[in-house]
Amino acid sequence: MASISTIESIILGCLTTRPMSGYEIKQLISLSTSLFYNASYGSIYPILRKHEEADLVCVEELIENGRFKKIYHLTEKGYSTFLAWLEEPPQPITMKNDMLVRLFFYNNLTCEKQCEIIRMYLDHLRDFRQRLEGIAAAAYSDPYKEYTLCWGKDFYVFLIEWYENLLNDLEKPSM
Amino acid sequence: MASISTIESIILGCLTTRPMSGYEIKQLISLSTSLFYNASYGSIYPILRKHEEADLVCVEELIENGRFKKIYHLTEKGYSTFLAWLEEPPQPITMKNDMLVRLFFYNNLTCEKQCEIIRMYLDHLRDFRQRLEGIAAAAYSDPYKEYTLCWGKDFYVFLIEWYENLLNDLEKPSM
DNA sequence: AAAATTATATATCATTATGATATATGGAGG
DNA sequence: CCTCCATATATCATAATGATATATAATTTT
Structure with a gap:
């Protein structure tokens, strides 16, 4: 059984809290996991369609305040797929941190x-x-x-302290 | 003037140290910046061709020990483009950290x-x-x-301490 | 009251990047 | 001699981003 990706799992994970639209999923991700794992609309909408075809979610189409809306519900298969993913071994952390790339080449400045x-x-x-x-x-x-919110705060405290120490080092006249 | 991307800059940055092949660039990135910014062959080779067309690098084709090899040299235009990039404001850090995603949904376990x-x-x-x-x-x-090597070590010390504290918290019987 | 802006909502698309695979040769070790 | 690993370039399907298009409701500004 082929395993699902992290983004696919996050979307299922959001739906464990309550049924919601793709737009609401994006909002939830933006103000919760985005610091350590983000997802764009260009991922979310196609994955929701894929999840629907795989019976991991089902759709309720409705009109709310005259606005067309698709509410996605997690199916039992979707929930068990999500639980299975939760227990899989975590992948290595990857990052895009271009400040450190600059520092790596700072001898040019x-x-x-x-x-x-x-x-x-x-x-x-x-x-x-x-x-x-x-x-x-x-x-x-x-x-x-x-x-996880706490992790984000702690991570930024770590970064601030790290760059403060670096600045101290660089400002110290070298011998 | 359209600015260049971080990966494009890393490749130029590698060539500031000495001329080298695409393979050597990949090796250098793997054991230096990969922790905070990685690049795959599928990015490196096309970018090298793009850099060549833009006169940021020039190519020396040779046969070494019977093996065909392309050595890329940084041009002056390439170096000034890299220097300009170095002073541009850093982008926000992005991450793929699926262990934290799992933790975010740990109430299901x-x-x-x-x-x-x-x-x-x-x-x-x-x-x-x-x-x-x-x-x-x-x-x-x-x-x-x-x-930057030190940053990598410090980051992993931070992570280890953070998860040790978390484990202590979770193992403590809740009241 | 009208206009402008922001929020809600879905969808698509060009571009970028990854991870895997293909291809080929040299060198080292068993 | 044969296998495995390192060197070396290249491509490709798939994934993901960031931007844009479209449309309506709600809110704020003029």
Whole structure:
């Protein structure tokens, strides 16, 4: 039995909380898992159709406030497929972190320029962290969702401290 | 002037150290930036051709030990394009971290199963960290490459500590 | 009250990137 | 001698992104 992908699983996972539309799934992902796993409309809509064909979800078409809407419901097969995925071994973490790529090649830049960019980057990291801190963990339905929110906050604290140390190092006059 | 992408820049960046083949570029990326930015052959070879057409690199075709080889050299235009990229503002970090996706939906699993998976995951993280620690920073030509290696090690220390704390939390009998 | 903007909602598409596979040769070890 | 691994280039189906198109409802601004 061929296993399903992470994005396919996230979509099923969203539907374990309640039936919702593709648009609502995208919204939920954006303000919950997007920091560690994102998905675009260009993935979500085709996967929902694929899930429907595989009987993992079923569709309820309705008109709400004059607006056409497709509500996706998780089937039992969809739920058991999701549970099976949950127990599969996690894949290695991959990342797109171009600030570290820049740092890797920083010997091509003057020290002033390096520090200027890192200072700007730190501002951005602190801004982002502030926005994360603003999200109330209590808004979530269970402790696991709080844990992952907490991971995001901890990760940005790690990044900020790391770049602060780097800046200290670079600003220290070398011997 | 349209800017170049991060992968396109990494390839130019590799060529700032010395001229090399597509195969060598892939090798260098695999054991240096891959942790925070990876690239596959399916990206590298087409980009090298694109760079050649844009005069960012030039090609030296040769036969070494009877084996056909294309050595790519960075042009001046290629170097200035790379320098311009270095000063551009960094993009937000994106990630594929499916362990956190699993955690996000862990209310669907028994506590024993949760702990079992996290313990296995911690083993994997510790293994990976050990392998990272084995890479000698001294092998690198400049301190910036050491910094990024150090970031990788620090990131895995962060992850290990984070999941150790999580495991403690989950194993603690709830009131 | 009209206009503009934002939110809801689905869908598609060109471009980008991955992961796998194909092809071929040299070198090392059993 | 044969197998396996490293070197080396290339392509391709599949996946995923980011942007755009389309349309309507709700809200905010002028």
